[in-house]
Amino acid sequence: MTQPFHPPRHGPHRLVEHWRAAAADRRARAAARRWQHSGAEPRWARSDLPARRLLGRIFAPFFLLATVVLTLLAANALPAPSADRAFYTGLAVLCAVCTVVAVIDLIVIRRRMAEQRRWHR
Template identity: 80%
Template sequence: MMTQPFHTPHHGPRRLVERWKAVAADHRSRAAARRWRHVGTEPRWARSDLPARRLLGRIVVPFFLLGTIVFTLLATNVLPAPRADRAFFTGLAVLCAVSTVVAVIDLVVIRRRMAEQRRWHR
């Protein structure tokens, strides 16, 4: 006898979506439980570095953003530059923009992980 675990003729698409949401929630909770599983090699009173990373990210993001703006203005000759080397200022602007995006993504990840720590009382 074959049974279909997700969809049967008696249940509509709403039931299927509810089932998928339950499976996804179960996967998320299992992944979180795996993250906090202790194997015995970690220090007993280890502290999280998330608050320090958050502080560093909050300090660095405005500077990278300001650098992106200034170097973009220098590359477009809106601001007077000591040397008119557009490629150099364009490269610095791109480097600052990429660093800004990476720092903002890191802040989002930190926020999610800190919420997870609060939820699991860590």
């Protein structure tokens, strides 16, 4: 019995399938490399994630509070020493950026710790 003839697939849908398969392969290889041991790491290495989480939990509220206070100083809502308004605005922006970085780091830490629990690391 002969097989029915199927014309070769061509066109954009074939390229999309190929790109999706290649992307899935890259993700699988990256995940495998993440947990690959080279022998250069310490045998009983400990994760730095709990320390980073502690620092993030301490400094995110601190930077948020500093942002609020410096914004109020820049708006002349609080009595302040004779400093330039642009100085307080710049410091408020810097503290706001640090707050955002700390919150993003806490989100990344949560995801990585869940991944470690899932892989029993």
